[in-house]
Amino acid sequence: MSSLPESKHPFVEFYGPKVETEGDSLIQRLRASGLATYQTLGLPTKRWEEWKYTDLTSLSKKSFSKPVQYSGDVSQGPLFETGDALTAVFVNGFFREDLSSISDAPAGVAIDSLAGMETVPDWAEQVLASSSAPEDHSVLALNSALMRDGVVLRIGADIKVERPIHLRFITTATDDAPNPSSFLRNTVLVDQNASVTIVESYKGSDDADYFTSTASQFVVLESATVRHIKLQKEGVGSTHLATQMVSLSAKSSFGGFYLSGGSAVSRNEIHGTFGGEGAHLQLDGVFLGAGSQHCDNTTFVNHAVPSCTSSQVFKGVLDEQSRGVYQGQVTVAKDAQQTDGRQLVKTLLLSDQAEIDAKPELKIFADDVKCAHGATAGDIDDEQLFYLRSRGIDEVTARALLVEAFLTEVLERLEDQKIREFCQQQIVSWLDAHGRGARNVG
Amino acid sequence: MLEIKNLQAAVDGKQILKGVNLTINAGEVHAIMGPNGSGKSTLSYVLSGRDGYEITEGDILYKGESIVEQSPDERAASGMFLAFQYPLEIPGVPTMTFLRTALNAQRRARGEKELDAVKFLKLVRGKAKELQIKEEMLKRPLNVGFSGGEKKRNEVLQMSLFEPTLAILDETDSGLDIDALKIVSDGVNMLRSPERAMLVITHYQRLLDYIVPDQVHVLADGQIVRSGGKELAKELEDSGYGAIVPNAA
Numbered sequence: 001m002s003s004l005p006e007s008k009h010p011f012v013e014f015y016g017p018k019v020e021t022e023g024d025s026l027i028q029r030l031r032a033s034g035l036a037t038y039q040t041l042g043l044p045t046k047r048w049e050e051w052k053y054t055d056l057t058s059l060s061k062k063s064f065s066k067p068v069q070y071s072g073d074v075s076q077g078p079l080f081e082t083g084d085a086l087t088a089v090f091v092n093g094f095f096r097e098d099l100s101s102i103s104d105a106p107a108g109v110a111i112d113s114l115a116g117m118e119t120v121p122d123w124a125e126q127v128l129a130s131s132s133a134p135e136d137h138s139v140l141a142l143n144s145a146l147m148r149d150g151v152v153l154r155i156g157a158d159i160k161v162e163r164p165i166h167l168r169f170i171t172t173a174t175d176d177a178p179n180p181s182s183f184l185r186n187t188v189l190v191d192q193n194a195s196v197t198i199v200e201s202y203k204g205s206d207d208a209d210y211f212t213s214t215a216s217q218f219v220v221l222e223s224a225t226v227r228h229i230k231l232q233k234e235g236v237g238s239t240h241l242a243t244q245m246v247s248l249s250a251k252s253s254f255g256g257f258y259l260s261g262g263s264a265v266s267r268n269e270i271h272g273t274f275g276g277e278g279a280h281l282q283l284d285g286v287f288l289g290a291g292s293q294h295c296d297n298t299t300f301v302n303h304a305v306p307s308c309t310s311s312q313v314f315k316g317v318l319d320e321q322s323r324g325v326y327q328g329q330v331t332v333a334k335d336a337q338q339t340d341g342r343q344l345v346k347t348l349l350l351s352d353q354a355e356i357d358a359k360p361e362l363k364i365f366a367d368d369v370k371c372a373h374g375a376t377a378g379d380i381d382d383e384q385l386f387y388l389r390s391r392g393i394d395e396v397t398a399r400a401l402l403v404e405a406f407l408t409e410v411l412e413r414l415e416d417q418k419i420r421e422f423c424q425q426q427i428v429s430w431l432d433a434h435g436r437g438a439r440n441v442g
Numbered sequence: 443m444l445e446i447k448n449l450q451a452a453v454d455g456k457q458i459l460k461g462v463n464l465t466i467n468a469g470e471v472h473a474i475m476g477p478n479g480s481g482k483s484t485l486s487y488v489l490s491g492r493d494g495y496e497i498t499e500g501d502i503l504y505k506g507e508s509i510v511e512q513s514p515d516e517r518a519a520s521g522m523f524l525a526f527q528y529p530l531e532i533p534g535v536p537t538m539t540f541l542r543t544a545l546n547a548q549r550r551a552r553g554e555k556e557l558d559a560v561k562f563l564k565l566v567r568g569k570a571k572e573l574q575i576k577e578e579m580l581k582r583p584l585n586v587g588f589s590g591g592e593k594k595r596n597e598v599l600q601m602s603l604f605e606p607t608l609a610i611l612d613e614t615d616s617g618l619d620i621d622a623l624k625i626v627s628d629g630v631n632m633l634r635s636p637e638r639a640m641l642v643i644t645h646y647q648r649l650l651d652y653i654v655p656d657q658v659h660v661l662a663d664g665q666i667v668r669s670g671g672k673e674l675a676k677e678l679e680d681s682g683y684g685a686i687v688p689n690a691a
């Protein structure tokens with residue numbers, strides 16, 4: 001891994017001295033093949049079908065700082081007061097043991113930092129190699145090539161983890177790295193019949209033009225249950241590209257909730273694949289946009305086997321000139337009978353300049369399936385607004401109430417009350433800052 | 443209490459109210475009757491300050507002051523209340539949250555102390571009981587899954603909570619069976635007082651057997667074409683609008 005070919009693609013110059021295990025490990029090979037793929041493809045362009053609505057060309061004009069470890073103070077307060085959570089904190093892409101609380105992980109929970117491991121266990125290498133995303137995925141390939149750190153987590157068979165596991169990713173501008181870039185890779189294996197709640201949160205400086213590349217791989221074995229909550233509240237100037245990969249074995253269940261409200265440009269892409277019958281995948285999201293933010297939610301759900309269910313509800317609230325994207329592709333293979341696949345995307349456009357591109361899509365090759373999709377977009381309902389105001393509720397409050405009401409349908413799908421309340425509170429503070437009756441208020 | 447002077451109003455550029463004159467004194471109940479499409483609901487919206495209902499001429503005085511520049515919430519805080527002909531369903535807003543937000547918003551605007559959760563709950567429970575509204579209903583999202591009659595009762599519940607000085611009831615009787623009509627009328631009658639005024643819009647005379655008006659007005663094509671005592675309602679019932687209103691069904 002010494003000399004590199006000249007490349008016109010951004011970030012390639014960061015490829016270099018490994019942080020993790022030396023030698024011809026699977027990780028090294030993954031990094032090398034990631035680099036090769038990325039060198040060939042480069043960053044996505046709008047000519048690619050899957051990137052039609054999200055433009056990353058501005059990335060090549062920016063100059064990000066090479067990932068460097070930072071051990072100083074971090075001013076970013078907690079994004080989520082998890083209280084009793086096991087917390088793993090990463091700053092500028094690297095694990096910070098001093099800020100984390102993973103040492104008292106209960107029996108059956110193995111949690112480590114990728115960069116800190118002397119040898120990456122076989123199971124983790126297998127998870128890393130078992131991506132449910134396609135091979136020619138340039139954003140993931142970039143992540144593979146440059147991955148430095150992240151969490152390596154395994155929940156043992158039959159273990160029901162009570163405390164949520166919170167992975168906090170913080171970016172802060174430093175003297176060494178005024179515009180930090182991070183390449184995070186999380187590896188999660190949940191063994192048979194285990195159960196766990198994993199929260200990923202992302203937060204960073206508003207004054208840095210930084211870049212976060214993150215990829216998380218979840219392998220959920222038979223009858224296991226995973227609740228995954230991702231809270232993206234990155235700094236306003238940042239770019240956030242996330243790829244989530246979920247592989248589900250028979251009778252397992254994965255419930256994801258994705259709250260995106262930060263970054264100038266963000267994409268949360270989820271690939272879910274069923275490998276055994278009777279499994280359930282739920283993917284829900286709330287995206288909040290203001291200013292000139294661009295927020296992309298893209299999902300691929302692959303019903304490769306029969307008798308699985310998938311259900312998605314995404315709701316967006318877009319103000320000012322912000323732009324939202326939802327692309328959802330549900331594929332039902334020829335043999336995947338008795339599939340139930342649903343997706344719904346609804347967007348509230350608070351301004352005339354806000355825009356949503358919503359493209360729920362079904363590709364069905366089986367005949368005995370129940371599938372449905374829907375997309376709606378609209379403004380706040382004038383009649384409802386008048387009804388509330390005629391009861392003495394001022395316009396700003398009435399609008400906020402209607403926005404919250406709009407999001408209720410998706411928030412109610414969050415079982416965990418603490419997390420639901422937290423998300424509600426995030427939404428309220430977003431409304432205070434942006435959406436609250438931004439228009440027509442004197 | 444309320445003085446409507448030569449009120450003309452348009453919606454989407456279409457002139458609907460064509461010079462309405464009406465004075466209601468404190469303590470009085472006036473009824474407005476009229477064929478469908480005559481502008482009754484439009485009048486109620488204009489009085490409440492709904493966006494898009496443009497006053498092209500005339501004035502509305504409430505407690506002696508023009509309110510045409512006031513927002514709907516300002517009007518509500520100063521004691522105006524409209525019971526909607528078609529109450530809105532608002533999924534995601536629990537009825538209780540709505541009631542408390544509204545009541546406290548009005549109180550705040552008037553410089554009164556907000557009610558805490560306990561006091562509020564007690565107040566609502568009492569009023570709901572009087573109107574035979576089940577508590578379970580109040581836990582549901584606002585008007586969602588309510589029957590027509592339940593929605594109307596919920597309007598009257600709001601009215602008795604807010605205790606307005608001027609209540610406008612737009613066809614609150616429609617969709618109610620006779621028992622519900624009695625309950626709702628009792629609720630309205632309980633609010634009758636020398637300090638309050640009411641404008642009761644109805645298509646049918648039936649309601650006026652329960653809420654007996656001091657005056658009855660007939661609105662046709664955006665104008666009041668006749669006014670009289672409560673016997674006018676009876677006359678309309680017997681002869682139909684056709685006798686009074688040209689071209690009415």
Ligand SMILES: Nc1ncnc2c1ncn2[C@@H]1O[C@H](COP(=O)(O)OP(=O)(O)O)[C@@H](O)[C@H]1O
Nearest residue numbers: 453454456458477478479480481482483484485
């Ligand atoms: N938004 C609107 N745009 C145009 N015309 C309207 C609108 N709303 C009501 N109208 C018209 O105004 C007239 C009066 O309607 P309305 O006030 O609802 O009558 P009523 O309550 O007496 O039945 C009707 O001819 C109706 O079609």
Ligand SMILES: [Mg+2]
Nearest residue numbers: 482483484527
């Ligand atoms: Mg009407």
